[in-house]
Structure formats: structure tokens, C-alpha cells
Amino acid sequence: MAEAIKDLDPDNMVRSPGITYQELLDTDTHQVPEVLRLQSPKFLGDADVSIERYTTKEWHDKEVERLWKRVWQMACREEDIPEAGDHIRYDIAGISFIVLRTEGGTIKCYPNACLHRGRMLKEFDGRASELRCAFHGFCWSLDGDLVDVPANWDFPHVNASEFGLPEIPTATWGGFVFINPDQNCDPFDDFIKDLASQFERWDLSKMYKQAHVAKIMPANWKIAQEAFCEAYHVNATHPQILRSLGCVNSQVDVWENCARVITPSLTASPLLDYELTEQDMVRAMMDIPEGAPAPDLPEGMNARAWMAAGSREGNRADAGDLVDEYCDAEMVDNLDYTLFPNFHPWGAFNKICYRFRPNGNDHRSAIMECIMMAPFSGERPPPAEIRWLEEDEPWSAALGFLGRVFDQDAFNMPKVQQGLESTYKPGVTLANYQESKVRWLHHRLGEWVEGE
Secondary structure, three states: OOOOOEEOOOOOOOOOOOOOHHHHHOOOOOOOOHHHHOOOOEEOOOOOEEOHHHHOHHHHHHHHHHHHOOOOEEEEEHHHOOOOOEEEEEEEOOEEEEEEEOOOOOEEEEEOOOOOOOOOOOOOOEEOOOEEOOOOOOEEOOOOOEEEOOOHHHOOOOOHHHOOOOOOOEEEEOOEEEEOOOOOOOOHHHHHHHHHHHOOOOOHHHEEEEEEEEEEEOOOHHHHHHOOOOOOOHHHHOHHHHHHEOHHHOEEEEOOOEEEEEEOEOOOOOOOOOOOOHHHHHHHHOOOOOOOOOOOOOOOOOHHHHHHHHHHHHHHHHHOOHHHHOOHHHHHOEEEEEEOOOEEEEOOOOOEEEEEEEEOOEEEEEEEEEEEEEEOOOOOOOOOOOEEOOOOOOOHHHHHHHHHHHHHHHHHHHHHHHHHHHOOOOEEOOOOOOOHHHHHHHHHHHHHHOOO
16 A cells, blocks of 8 residues: 555546547636636555455554544534534544634634543533533633532542643544544644645635535444445436436546545446436436436537536525536536545535545444535525434435435445455555545545554
8 A cells, every 4th residue: 555656647548438528628618717728637556455444453453543533634614613511422433522612712622531530521412611520620711721620629639720621632624523632643634735725716615504414323433434425326326317327437636635536427437338428417417217308408508518517506595696607517417536545525516525434443334424415595504413323223214315326325334344354455556547546545644653
């Protein structure tokens, strides 16, 4: 995994037959923004990824110590804690934190532990005027200052000025709150600079949390995450969307702390061995059954332009004139970004934002979350509360058509985990280009966990 990264020439590289994403942008009816014209393909080597990263407690323990205790990670949305005293509990790999808003409006984070005997201070999200331990009653203000010690006479050795709750570094970007358990961490601005520069056009702070759905998945967190890091799997896992998705014609770009896969919609997969009309692609995109009436496209208008026009009108009431500035690609394509290690915001009006993390200290179990972001007009709507799906409850119960796609992905996850536990092959083999975002994740993981 320590092979050198090599820049690739976008014009002279092995790629799928069919129209490239940049050629598709040339057909757009609107001006294409520079962010979509960026190309940063990378060759990160072709060595297999060790299955120990998915199957062993030893590797998980190293991740906890060298990654999760040291890396910047998304904890919540600012709108989740809008008022003084609002707090959420953020857990990662068996460690718990409290993220809250102080009386002065500042967002702070503390370890979720009483400094007396270590009892968890907050078990649930909510609102409080203080942080009082339910065990013996030690109490801190929202600013982390010690304000009450019952039977204080018995603690002459406790100096209130030195007994404040330890502050964990916090930062905000795009309406999201990030924390870093390492009090000596590198600056957040340096960590997020690649992603932040790409999202200058798409201000996620102006969106609101329309839905938040979570489920425990029976697989390592990387297995769950990697299912959403490439479009190569569409052919076998989601065959119903091949007619409207240019899966293997995705553009994959890699930077230092972020990477993206842009998968074009309303262009047929090159893997199909038959021709499709523009209306065929619209029918597939809209999930219209064969035989049912489908919209007629205006003469001379292709499927991408027609669907983009419809999306503009559908978003106009909430997004205003911004919809006229966005090109067709921004309205219909899948702009899937990942900020290392586990945060996945999508660009433009795509709504989707994923987060994947270990489920406690179980290296064979993960928490998968899908947050749906949407534009709004007027007063900000209240953020959706998180909905936890039961083990046998499908994603489609909460997310409709998108959920049905997730259900197909979720079906694979435990099978991958079981297969990796059973295989005699020591490593996972990845495609050089289509799965380069997966390899980038492991490349960065190796740098953090093993110092490669």
C-alpha cells in the first residue's frame, strides 16, 4: 500500500468505451462551472489491500488509537444544536463526546465523562442548563467550568480552576460541526481545504436537514463505506439503473484529503449491448414501468436537458434564481465527494450526505447514516430527527426509491464480510481507475494507521 502516487494524463489513460464525462459536459445547455472541469486522476499502485483491515480486532484497535482518536470527523449539523444548552452525544469506536452550544452561542465539545468517578455525563441528546453527573452530582457549566461539588468540604484537593472539563477542538464548515479528539491536532482549515475549495459554489450551510436515517450494518465500516465509493458495482448490484446511468464512464478524481466520483445520469451504461432512445433513458430514470405512459420530450431536446429543466422548476420555489445558474450536470448527475475518513457530502442539489463509522468496538459491525439536505426559502425548517431502522427494516421504509437502491447495497455487505472471513486470498484486488477512490481511502488509512 506504500506505492507512490502518480498523476495520470486525463487525455491518455485507459478508460471505458463511450463518451467521457468531460465530453458529456460539452453538450450542456448552461455554462459548466470550473469545479466540474477539474480532473485529477491518480494511479495509487495496484497491490492488493490486506483483508486484515476488515477482519481483525488488531487492525481495528490500531484504527481507534491512530485514526479515530486523532482525525477530524463530522459530529453533527449546527442546526442540531440551535439553542443554548442543546447538546448531542457523538460516539466513535467506543469513545463518547458531548457537543453543545453554550450560553454565548459558541459550540464546544467535551469528553462525555465526569471528572469525579468517570460516569457518562449525558446519555441522550437534548437540552440542559448544566452538565451534572447523575452518580454523585458533580456539576459543570455549559462552558465547562466546575460549579458544584456536593459535600465540597471533603474535596480540599480539588481546585475548581483546574477541574474544568477538557475542551476538544471543534470547527464548522457548510453547516456541519467537526471535532478532533486530539487536542494537539493540525488545523481544521488545512485538513478540509481541498473539499472546501470545491464546494465554494455549493454552500451546504444554506441547506437544511430534511431527513436523517441510520442503521447498524453487519459488516466492517469500510465495507459499508466502500459500497458507495465507486459505480463499477452498478452492473451486478443495480441492473435496473443501467439504462439511465453512465456507471463505468464515471470520472474519478483524487486530492489529498478528499476524492470524488462523478457518475453521469441520463446517459446509458456502455455495458449495455443495445441502443437506447432518449425517452428510454427518461423512462428508466423516472422508474416508469414498460407500457405505462411516459413524458414526451420536446423535439431537439435530449434527456439530460429535459430532466435538468424539470429539476430546476422543482427546486425554484426553495432555491430561487440559483437554479438558473446551475448547469444540467449539476441538476442531474451524481457528484459524490468523500472527505477522509468517512464523510460523504454530495454537490449541488443532490441532497445526499453519508457517514460511516464503527459500531462501538465491534470491527464486524458499522453504523451507516444517510442525511438528506434540501434548499429552503424563508425561515429555516427544524432539522429532522434521526430515525434508526431496525435490523429487519429496509432502507426503502424511510427513503423510498433511493432506499430501494440502498437495500441492494446493504444485501451485499454481510456477504462481503463473510467472504473475507472465509477466503484463502490474503488481499482485496481493486481496479486501477474505477476503484481508485477506494484505494485512496486505504492509502490515507495506511498513512494514518501504519505511517506508510
